[in-house]
Amino acid sequence: MIVVMKPDATDEQIRHVLQRIEELGLKSHPIRGQYLTVVAVIGDEPEPVKQALATAEGVEKVLPVLSPYKLASREAQADRTVVRARSLEVGGAKIGVIAGPCSVETRDQIMQTAEAVREAGATALRGGAFKPRTSPYSFQGLKTKGLELLAEARERTGLAIVTEVLAPEHVPILAEFADVLQVGARNMQNFPLLEAVGESGLPVLLKRGPAATIEEFLLAAEYILKTGNTQVMLCERGIRTFEDHVRFTLPLASVPWLQEHTHLPVVVDPSHGTGRASLVTAMARAAIAAGADGLMVEVHPDPEHAWSDGFQSITPAQFRQLMHECRAIAQTLGRIL
Ligand code: PEP
Ligand code: MN
Numbered sequence: 146m147i148v149v150m151k152p153d154a155t156d157e158q159i160r161h162v163l164q165r166i167e168e169l170g171l172k173s174h175p176i177r178g179q180y181l182t183v184v185a186v187i188g189d190e191p192e193p194v195k196q197a198l199a200t201a202e203g204v205e206k207v208l209p210v211l212s213p214y215k216l217a218s219r220e221a222q223a224d225r226t227v228v229r230a231r232s233l234e235v236g237g238a239k240i241g242v243i244a245g246p247c248s249v250e251t252r253d254q255i256m257q258t259a260e261a262v263r264e265a266g267a268t269a270l271r272g273g274a275f276k277p278r279t280s281p282y283s284f285q286g287l288k289t290k291g292l293e294l295l296a297e298a299r300e301r302t303g304l305a306i307v308t309e310v311l312a313p314e315h316v317p318i319l320a321e322f323a324d325v326l327q328v329g330a331r332n333m334q335n336f337p338l339l340e341a342v343g344e345s346g347l348p349v350l351l352k353r354g355p356a357a358t359i360e361e362f363l364l365a366a367e368y369i370l371k372t373g374n375t376q377v378m379l380c381e382r383g384i385r386t387f388e389d390h391v392r393f394t395l396p397l398a399s400v401p402w403l404q405e406h407t408h409l410p411v412v413v414d415p416s417h418g419t420g421r422a423s424l425v426t427a428m429a430r431a432a433i434a435a436g437a438d439g440l441m442v443e444v445h446p447d448p449e450h451a452w453s454d455g456f457q458s459i460t461p462a463q464f465r466q467l468m469h470e471c472r473a474i475a476q477t478l479g480r481i482l
Contacts, residue, residue: 147208148184148198158203159184165201169194181205212406214363216370217377222408228376230324230348231305233269235378236410240475240482241439243307243325243350243412244464245271247454248284249291257446259298261461265468266482269325270295270304271441275311276453277331284452292322299324307350307441313341320345330354330382330417333365343372350378350412350441355385355393363407378410379403380441383418392420392457395428400435412439416457422448425459426467433474433482442467 148166150159159175159182166173171188186198190211199207212218227236235241244267249255259270274291276284287294295306305324310316311332319326325348332338333354342349349369353362362379369377381400383393395418403411413432415425429440445451445458459467468482475482 146186146190146195146198146210148186149205149208150182150184151203151205152181154182154203154205158201162198162201162204165198169197212363213360214367214407217363217366217407217409219406219408224408225404226375226377226408226410228325228348228378228410230269230307230376231299232303233305233307233325233348235412235439238479238481239268240433240437240471240480241269241410241412242267242468242471242482243269243271243439243441244444245307246273246445246451247416247443247458248273248276248452249287249294250452252294252297254446255294255298256301258444258461259302259304261446262444262464263302263304265461265465266472267304267464267468269307270298270302271307271327271443272298273309273453275309275315275319277309277311277329278453289318292318296322310338310342313337316341316345320347323347325350325378328352333357333362336368339365339368340372343369343374346374348376348378349374350380352380352382352414353384353399355383357384359399359402363403366407366409378412378439379407380412380414381418381437382414382441383420391418391424393418395419397428397431397435400432400437404436410438411436412441413437414441416441416443416454416459420457422457422459422463425457426463426470429467430470430474433471433478433480436478440471 174185244262249272276286307325309327330352386394415428443458448455448458
C-alpha cells in the first residue's frame with residue numbers, strides 16, 4: 146500500500162510512520178517529493194495495518210494496491226473458474242442457462258416447465274422452494290415439498306437444480322436436494338449464510354444485492370471462497386436506482402468489469418433485472434453480447450396465474466425464441482449455447 150503524507154507533515158511525523166511500518170513487520174520505502182512525501186509499504190495489506198497507518202498524525206490517506214478480495218481477484222488466479230454441477234457448466238466456452246419458474250407451485254407446473262426449458266436448451270432448472278418475499282403475507286414457497294418436486298423434475302429431465310437457501314439452518318435440507326445453492330439478493334451480506342453455503346461444498350450462485358457496490362459483492366463472494374469452496378458464480382440481477390420504468394436497473398457493464406477483475410463466472414438475470422416480461426429477451430441478448438457466462442431466466446407455463454413474479458416471467462414459447470436469438474449471438478462470439 147501507499148501512505149500519502151500531508152504536505153505539511155513534519156520530519157518527526159514521517160519518522161513515526163516509518164517506525165510504525167517496521168513495528169507492524171513490514172518494509173517501507175519513503176519517496177520525498179517537492180511538495181509531499183509518500184511511503185511505499187511492502188508486504189501484506191491487512192485492514193488493521195491500513196487503519197493503524199491512516200490514523201497516524203501527518204498522514205493524508207492510505208491507498209491499498211492489492212484488491213481487498215484476495216481470493217476472488219484475477220491477481221489470485223489467472224485462469225477462469227469453471228463451475229460444474231451435473232448438466233450445468235458456467236465459465237468455460239459453454240454458456241449455462243438456468244431457467245424455470247420463480248417458485249415451485251405444483252407438480253404439473255414444475256414438470257411442464259422443466260421439460261419445456263430442457264427442450265429449448267436450458268442446462269439447469271431453477272425454482273424457489275423457500276421464497277424471500279417482501280411481504281410476510283405473500284406466498285412463502287412450498288418448502289420441503291417444493292424441494293421434492295424439484296428432485297423429481299431432475300429425475301425426469303436430467304437438469305441440475307438451482308434453488309435458493311434463505312437461512313444457515315436450511316443448508317442441510319437444501320443440500321439433500323439441490324445441485325446449486327442460490328443466495329438471493331436480499332441475503333448477499335448475510336455473512337453466516339455465506340459461510341454455511343461455502344462449507345456445504347456445493348456450487349453457489351451468489352446474487353448481487355440491489356444496493357451493493359461491486360466491491361461489496363466481491364467481498365461477499367470472498368466469504369464463500371474463504372471456506373475453501375471455489376465453485377462460486379456471480380449473478381448480476383440489477384440494482385435499485387432512481388429509475389422506475391423498470392423494477393431494477395440492469396448494469397451490464399458489470400459483466401466485462403467483473404471478468405477483468407475476477408476469475409469467477411458471471412451470470413445475468415434479465416428477469417429480476419428488468420421486472421417486465423417484454424424486456425427479458427432483449428436484455429438476455431445484451432447480456433450474451435456483453436460476454437456473460439450464463440443466464441438465469443424466469444419461465445412459467447402460465448405467467449398470468451403465477452404465484453410469484455408472473456409479470457416478469459416469460460412463457461416456454463418466448464423462452465425458445467430467446468434461446469434461438471441468444472445462440473446466434475453466442476456463436477458470433479465463439480461460444481456455445
Ligand atoms: C429469485 O431468483 O426468484 C429471487 C428472489 O431473486 P433475487 O434474490 O435476485 O431478488
Ligand atoms: Mn423471482
